Amino acid sequence: MKNLAPAIFPPKGIGDATPSNKAVLDWVNEIATLTQPDNIFWCDGSEREKEFLIGESLRQNVLIELNEKKVPRSYLHRSNPNDVARVEQFTFVCTPTKEEAGPTNNWTEPGETYAKLRELLSGAMRGRTMFVIPYMMGPADSPLSKIGFEITDSKYVVLSLRIMTRMGEIALKRLGNDPSAEWNRGVHSLLDVNPERRFICHFPQDNTIISVGSGYGGNVLLSKKCLALRIGSYLARKQNWMAEHMLILGVESPEGRKHYVAAAFPSACGKTNFAMLIPPAHFQGWKVTTVGDDIAWMEIRDGRLYAVNPENGYFGVVPGTSYKSNPNAMGSIAHDTIYTNVAFTDDGDVWWEGKDGEPPAHAIDWRGNEWTPQSSEKAAHPNSRFTTPMRNNPALDPDVEKGEGVPISAIIFGGRRSDTVPLVYQAFDWDHGVYLGATMASETTAAATGAVGRVRRDPMAMLPFCGYNIGAYFQHWLDIGKQLTNPPLIFNVNWFRKGADGKFLWPGFGENMRVLKWIIDRCEGNGGALKSPIGWLPSPHDLDLAELNIDHNAVDELLGLDHEEWQKEIAAHKEFFDSLGGVVPEELQKQREQLAAGFDL
């Protein structure tokens, strides 16, 4: 077996930040006894530690240094070509019973799974270094924040978690010495990066994650999808809060009135772009700021929902990112960024499909092969990613560190639908909004392995991320609604509807401000709408489309309901609910019947 992650022996004063909590020490001991690393590296999150790990990563070709003048302090990482996206088929929720994991999760019995994983991990870190990373999810003084530890044998994971989480001392301080305190146990080993030995396993009852055989972000940055969503959603239901796959943005009017909006779109369906939106010139004086681009943790206070972003950085889709589509993302990734699976140019810069300007005449592609514009292969992998600190974002919201979070005025669901679903519409009330979320669908993307472009139901964009029974999750949404005296209004959007020519009807990106403005108008009790069977729909003159070069017919098509398409859609809702085998709450079944009745079905 090729040694993928040889041991490193740091100089004195680095890698020795042993935590004092006995429960943590016992667990680290147990994992070290099992995996047999050559040494243990206790991460403290310091600058010195970072310099040392970058040096070692460059020496061992885990990272490639980029041109200091073009992208200062930034690096390229190439993952194994067999390991470039989340693997939903190898992701498991290991609850004591299959019912607890529910009909949408892969389930295996915890005892057997632990035994299998122990076998795989046995001696797996021989010749390697075991890193112990303490991290905190959420602002330092937030009641919602959580502590996790990730054990890993990958330096890429350590350097990425430094960006994605609040890592080191700050986490140890928050955890304290109480051995019974709540904290997440995460174990990751690359093993031999073999898809046949790749398993991402969650044990919600034990607050434990074990991930083996992968080096790709979503599978190995255990803070993110594994803790903040799968384990997070399980804890959220038990503790009466919400862990959602949502961006959080602030939107401020020229008069200084500010709203916060949370939006759930499936993977690679526009969260990062929407969170960093720059309004078009017509909306002079309007400002959009980013609280988070992927995950929202929300709790109820004074009858309202308040949200924090548990993360500290962005792990975003690179292809398609440009100064034209997303200037704030370009600003964010101009320095101090780790790029994964993009192309490397002859002048030490990075390149990807959709970047501004001409393609380079020659580059090294994401696999490490020669590439020219004539090549049939893509230069960057469609799921290539940037890892960048949120501090780099020119549009970062000033309240991002606020422990109590930001009050949410609207929740938006949305997916990638070429047909059927209008540009925007509003739910009649909370329960109807939960129905919109529960029945949303989207065309699959390169963010997970498997076919791309297939329409699948992805409730609340949580299909791959809900850590328990989806029926209980729907009920949790309904129960939260009952406790809100001032609930967010709920909307559904679709930036991706296509015309007969197969092209997007809506320009998207910054122009999505026009839809956001209507949503804000509705929150403020203004904004016209027509009652339709699916919800409140704007008519073309309810949307501010001034100075937008768009065809009238396209607008009609974007806001139109095609009865035949909706007949199929409602049948698909039923088929989806039926496929879940009786776990769908009665209230949502009633919502479906009302929708069907609205179409005389």
Ligand code: GTP
């Ligand atoms: P994850 O990080 O996987 O959760 O993705 P995400 O939801 O943050 O999606 P992101 O904003 O990175 O966008 C994914 C892809 O969709 C990129 O290629 C974008 O260029 C494209 N995209 C984003 N917003 C729009 C839009 O409004 N219209 C169109 N046509 N494409 C968009």
Ligand code: SPV
């Ligand atoms: C997603 O797929 O929703 C992502 C990327 O945000 S990953 O972290 O790989 O899950």
Ligand code: MN
């Ligand atoms: Mn995501």
